[in-house]
Amino acid sequence: MKSYDVEVWSIRKRPYKTPSYDVRWKVGDAPPLSETFRTKALADNFRAKLLRAAQKGEAFDTETGLPDSMTPAKESLTWYDFARAYVAMKWPHAAPNSRDSLNETMTLVTTQLLEDRPGRPADDVLRRALRGWAFVVQAETEDTPPVEITNTLRWVGKASLPLTTLKNPADIRSVLDSLKLTLSGAAAAAETVRRKRAVLFNALAYAVERGDLPENPVTLVKWKLPKVTKEVDRRVVVNPRQAAELLGAVSYVGGYRRARGRRLVALFACMYFGGLRPTEAVALRRPDCTLPDTGWGSLILEKSRPTVGKRWTGTGEVHDNRGLKNRPANETRIVPIPPRLVRILRAHTNEFGTAKDGRLFANERGGVVASTTYWRVWDEARHLALTPEQVASPLAARPYDLRHAALSSWLNAGVDPTEVAERAGNSVEVLLSRYAKCLDGRQDVANRRISELLGEDGGQEEEAGDES
Template sequence: MSVTYDVKLGYIQERATRASRAYIARWRVARKERSKSFRTKGLAYAFMSDLRQATRAGEGFDPITGLPLSMLMQQSSGPSFLNFAQRYLMERWNLTAARTRETEAYALFSLVPALVAGLPHRPADEELRQVLRIHALMPADRRKELTRTQSTALQWLEKASLPLTDLVEAHVLRQALHAISITFAGRPAAANTVRRKRAIFHHILEYAVEEQLFASNPLARVNWKVPKATTVVDPRAVVNPIQARQLLDAVSRVGRKRGHRLKTMFASIYYAALRPEEAADLRLNNCHLPTSGWGLIVLEKARPQAATRWTNTGKTHETRSLKHRGDKETREIPIPPVLVAMLREHIARFEAAQDGRIFHTGTGNSYSSAAHSYVWKEARRLTFSPEQVVSLLAARPYDLRHAAVSLWLNAGVPAVEVAKRAGHSVDVLLKVYAKCLDGQQELDNSKIDDALRI
């Protein structure tokens, strides 16, 4: 919404006829004459007094209606964007996982402070995000008490939040799209982040269509190019089997106990292509570990990490269904003898937690992502050259999963079987790992040579 501070207050004009008497308040906004009629002198002077107070407070005026923004907010019908965002999150709260709640709220940390009127005394953006994080975007029974400064920030935000119906205007939508295109520090955001936030914004507006607040999604009418996301695994991040074994050996040398406990967890990510949250919930009853030969893992659940404010239990880890699968769906993964032996040794040495989880701390808890990252960073430092340490090579534990899937594909395992074990669709699998398929070009060239010789 555009605003102007070019305001000049006029006078109260009395106009009488035989049947009635009216009092007309006159003022000028952006050099355009404005007027409003009242039945009594008191109402007219009260209105003019409100205009005067708004100008003294340095408040912007809407050049379209000629009203100060605070008065415009009061007159608008329907929910504000903040109110509707709160309703959207609360309606979905019990239907979504903690990480989904966190991701949606993170998008709103950008959108809500951007979709506001230019009222004076705006709090700092970080103050507004903090109020949203701990109070405004939380269920009532989870809201933290606010300090006086935070309460003032929330009051400003509630007053300044634009009416949801303002989002039919293209310039308002572009204002929102700009907000999700930059980081909180003001730098360009990663393409994947922008696409994710834009998808959430689109879904919020679709929900408004369902609520009959819009006839159609207004975002579809804005010509805005969605940045291209990175979905393909970079081959530079993929380790070969020798490097993988060296990294796993180095993991056990990190710390006094933590590295020993995490070595087999990382090995499960590499040899079975488990996602880290799947490895975190791997249990004894999920594993068939014979004394020789191949074993089998039957995955049932995952154990992702999220901030405690978003979880149902108030703990950082919660057990959920597998990614892209129903609540009781499983995934079977044959595992090689080397992983079978490592799991058997790990279980014998550390035993399982009370709930059957194989990988846990000494007190039975799940390791945090920070703990994973620290151990992995140290293992890379012990394994790689200085040039490799600053490279993309196995920069994250998750890259072990990429290495596993790439190895299976290049070993000639059919894509359907690889997708089944990794928990992908075949289409996604081939798209994501397209650049990691080594040797295919040479094979195809030899086939063409053979055909040309005929």
């Protein structure tokens, strides 16, 4: 609390064996304060500073009794120390993927805010120390870092620039520009740049909240975010024949004895015939499947199991165990599935059974199917099923493209967008904006209606009759 009501009293000498001198003063309604000095000259100097500040009209802090001009300057906080404090604050409540993104952004910005100091470690060692140790909240039982990492982090602590450096528009712009690159120096995807910018903005908002910065530096510069393409490229969408050939090719991957591909045919079929996300299909449990002998069945989706890495989950598991995307925890989504997918899932269960926890899909050891596993199988299947020209094209380049093919084919078949959105777990707005370019026939319909409006069909027929 501040006050302009200041009263400074005369210096008082204490008559001890070794004399001392007290300066006493009072700020507002707070109790009187005093400072003791060994000599009268030091006491006079301190008292004179108090009087000058009061005469200048400076506000005095009622707790310390000092004006701003006499308040000791706080030790400058470095970016590195602030970043570690921010990570420690966010870590316990952040999802594994968010922890990964937080770690990546803090590592990237830290490498940009280092002064030129002797003994700089090699770039790969620097990145490994920051990404693997500095910005990971580890349990006390975790291994201690190697000597090379310890020395690197000690150097970073000394070389890190002050957090206040970012108050300079040129410096914050330089940091923002660095977000356009990955840690290896390659160009980052537009969505990645947006995500890292959001992490940085939130971190600096926390610095303002703590009082370390007067305002968020990101708002000081006009920095243009790259545009993100949200529409699905229609070139990735397979037709029913191509989808059938790809699923057939999956069954040949790895040979019959290892069954590496056959274990995953039903997984990919869930993406194409049910419109599931890959992480949703991986988490699918047999008790949540209704698979009748004839007719349509249904799937109850509740969980997703994305591959994120042990470093980020905090549980020692590679896969996160989380709810559905864009839904509250434990909320479910019911997806009707056609008879063909019902038959595929029944055949899969009969041949491979289920994992101990009821999951339909498991690797040879019963564990969760890793994204790297089904990506490798899918890549081999594309080379088996597609022509060299198609393999080089974007056609079904990713397993996720099977979901794109499912949703766009449903919309093209005339299924109500609200129903498609419900099955897909999207909003209608997002659904239509993403798949606008994948809807076939709309241009022909529009052309025909415009022609009818202009009466051009009749005119064209007359012209053709004249020529004949």
